[in-house]
Amino acid sequence: MRALVVDHASPGHLTLAEDVPEPRPAAHETLVRVEAVSLNSGEVHAATRPETPDGTVLGWDAAGVVVRAAADGSGPAEGERVVTVGYTGWAELRAVPAALLGTAPQDADPGALGTVPVAGLSALHVLRRMGPVLGRRVMVTGASGGVGRYAVQLAARAGAHVVAVSRDPERADALRALGAHEVHPEPADVRQPVWAVLDNVGGPHLVDAFAALEAGGTLVSVGRSSRADAVLSPDVLLGDGGRHDRSIRTFFLFGDPGTDFSADLTWLAHEVAAGRLDPGISWRGPWTRHAEAVEALLGRRLHGKAVLDVG
Known part of the structure; x- marks a missing residue:
């Protein structure tokens, strides 16, 4: 699959790789095809650090559609639109436990949903x-x-x-x-x-x-x-x-490893989809233009969220 990976020789310290191994979901994980991701300053700065190895897949925020439901019956069904939080979001596929994803209306904009998690x-x-x-x-x-x-x-x-x-x-x-x-x-x-x-x-x-x-x-x-x-x-x-x-x-969002974010993600996703919360997207483009988004974020020229459309 394709994914944005750390590459210290490339602009923004990221490159779009074509041959990243696909995730292999555990029984309690849902497989999601990612449609959009948003960038956070923490992960972008992490990509620029010399100690982050080339080839690392970063990214917390992602929204997409379930392509394989969890084998143990947890989480949403195949075909449902979801918003997810995790550590490998800048990829075409991600495996997510039920506690780290929420459901969203089918007609919701995945780019807006992608701003929700962090x-x-x-x-x-x-x-x-x-x-x-x-x-x-x-x-x-x-x-x-x-x-x-x-x-x-x-x-x-x-x-x-x-x-x-x-x-x-x-x-x-x-x-x-x-x-x-x-x-x-x-x-x-x-x-x-x-x-x-x-x-x-x-x-x-x-x-x-x-x-x-x-x-x-x-x-x-x-x-x-x-x-x-x-x-x-x-x-x-x-x-x-x-x-x-x-x-x-x-404060650290992931300070309590057992926290179940599913209800909060679902509520926030529905509020954004209904227009009751403004996601504040200030930059949006295909993920092939990731270097532009990273440059704008590191240069502090963004007021709101940067969204990359995957695909």
């Missing part, structure tokens, strides 16, 4: 960690990115007062259309305290966002797109003046 699941699970957000101020940094856009929409639907942070002033109207009540270029520009923060940026953004927390508030560190160090001075950690009991929490 970005949608991360936003959903982080917001759940925050607890009830109804009527509370919730900050989302990196709000124009894949996780950020989903977080803005989901937080607004949960009843939060959404404070979006994006350095691009041209994104303000789009973020308000997604449900943001305020849009600021920097966390330091936010004048009223917030109950919780979903931070996609790290570095100085994390420091300033933490300073904006009210007593008892929580910052969840999801991404580090700035690639900068977060240096907290002793004063930032003081608990006086209504700053007590604040916390910083780390």
